[in-house]
Amino acid sequence: MPEAITLHDVSEWLATPLGQYLVERERDYFDRAVADIFGYNAFQLGMPELELLRSSRIPLRCRIAPERDVDLRADFRDLPIASNSADLVLLPHVLEFAEHPHQILREVTRILMPEAHVVISGFNPFSLWGSRRFFHRGRDFPWRGRFITLMRVKDWLALLGFEVIGGQMACYAPPSRQQKWLERFGFMEAAGDRWWPIAGGVYFLQAVKRVRGMRVIMPKWSDRLVPVKTLAGSTQKIGDEEDVLAARVHE
Numbered sequence: 001m002p003e004a005i006t007l008h009d010v011s012e013w014l015a016t017p018l019g020q021y022l023v024e025r026e027r028d029y030f031d032r033a034v035a036d037i038f039g040y041n042a043f044q045l046g047m048p049e050l051e052l053l054r055s056s057r058i059p060l061r062c063r064i065a066p067e068r069d070v071d072l073r074a075d076f077r078d079l080p081i082a083s084n085s086a087d088l089v090l091l092p093h094v095l096e097f098a099e100h101p102h103q104i105l106r107e108v109t110r111i112l113m114p115e116a117h118v119v120i121s122g123f124n125p126f127s128l129w130g131s132r133r134f135f136h137r138g139r140d141f142p143w144r145g146r147f148i149t150l151m152r153v154k155d156w157l158a159l160l161g162f163e164v165i166g167g168q169m170a171c172y173a174p175p176s177r178q179q180k181w182l183e184r185f186g187f188m189e190a191a192g193d194r195w196w197p198i199a200g201g202v203y204f205l206q207a208v209k210r211v212r213g214m215r216v217i218m219p220k221w222s223d224r225l226v227p228v229k230t231l232a233g234s235t236q237k238i239g240d241e242e243d244v245l246a247a248r249v250h251e
Contacts, residue, residue, distance in 0.1 A: 011049050013141040017179040022202065023050060025170040026092060026121060029204045031055040033119050033166070039087020043111075045076050045104075046094040058087060076104045079111055086111045091120045095153065096145040102156055109160045114211040118162065121204050123147045128174045129201030150203050162207040169200025 013019045030052040034042070042058040048070045053061040062071040064079070074080055076094060089108050095101035108118055123129055125147035133143045154164055173185040 009141045010047065014049060016177065017182060018175055018177055021173070021182050022171060025202065026050065027052065029121070029168055029170065030090065030092070030119065033204070033206055034058075034088060034090070037088050037117050039113075039116065041086050042088040042090075043079075043081070043086055044090040044092070045108075047092045050092065052090050052092055053088075056088065077107055079107055081111045083110050084113050087113060087116045089116075089118045091118065093121055093123065093142065093145075095120070096122055096142075096148050101148065105156055105160055109162075109209060112209045114209055116209050117206060118157075118209070119204065119206045120153065121202060122150070122153060124169070124199070124201055124203050125149055127171075127199050127201045129171065132175050150198075150205070153205060157205070157207050161210050161212070163210050164205060164207045166204075166206040168204045169197060169202070170204070171201035172196065172199065173201075175201060 014023055027050065031054070034053060034056040037056065037058070039058050041060045042053050042056050042062070044053050044061070044063045046065060048063040048065045048068065051063075053063075064070060064072045064074050064076070066073060066075060072080070076098065077100065089112060091104070091108065094104060098104050112118065123133075123142055123145065125133070126149070130147050133145075133147060136143070157164060170189075172188040173182055174188075176182055176185075
C-alpha cells in the first residue's frame with residue numbers, strides 16, 4: 001500500500017531540478033492532448049499545482065484535490081459530480097498513490113459521458129525511475145508511491161469499457177537531483193522514442209469511454225449538388241421572318 005502524501009510534499013519536490021524536468025514534459029503532453037477535446041465540463045484530479053487544463057477550450061475547468069486551495073475539495077473515490085456529466089477527466093499521477101486505484105477509475109467512469117475522454121499519467125516501473133524506486137526507496141515524492149505498469153492500467157481501462165486511443169513515453173534521462181546531469185543526459189530524451197520506447201520514466205494514456213450498443217449519429221452529407229430550379233420557358237408565337245429574326249437575336 002502506498003504511503004499517504006501531502007500536497008506540500010508534492011509542491012516541494014516539483015520545485016527541484018528533477019521535478020521541473022518532469023513538469024515540462026507533463027505540461028507538453030497534456031497541452032497537446034486536451035486542446036482538441038470539446039464539451040462543457042473538464043476536471044483535473046490531483047496535482048493542483050499544475051494547470052494541466054490551461055490549453056483546453058472547454059468552458060468549465062475544475063481542479064479537484066482532498067486538501068488545500070482548489071476549486072473543489074473531494075475524495076477521488078466519491079466525487080460530488082453528477083453521473084454522465086464530464087467530457088474530460090485528467091488523472092496526473094493519481095493511481096500510484098491511491099490505496100484502491102481501480103475504485104478511482106470506476107468513479108471516473110461513472111461521471112464521464114459516453115465518448116468522453118480520460119488522460120492518465122503514471123510512473124513507469126520498467127525504467128531508470130522505477131529502478132531508483134526499487135533500490136532506493138525514499139520517503140519523499142514520488143519514490144514512496146506504488147508504480148503501476150502500463151499494461152495493468154490498460155487492462156483496468158478495458159474492463160471498464162474504455163478504448164485507448166493514444167499515449168506516449170517521456171522522461172528517459174536518469175532521475176538525477178542535479179541540473180547538470182539532467183542536461184548532460186538530455187540526448188536520451190531525444191533518442192528515447194526510437195531506441196528504448198518502453199523505458200521512459202513516465203507514461204501517458206488517453207482513452208475514450210465506449211458504451212455498448214450506443215452509436216453516434218452523424219449528419220448525412222451528400223456530395224451531389226442540389227439541382228438548381230429554373231423557370232420553365234414559355235412558348236412564343238412567331239409570325240413572319242422578321243419575328244423569327246428578332247427571336248433569334250433575343251436568344
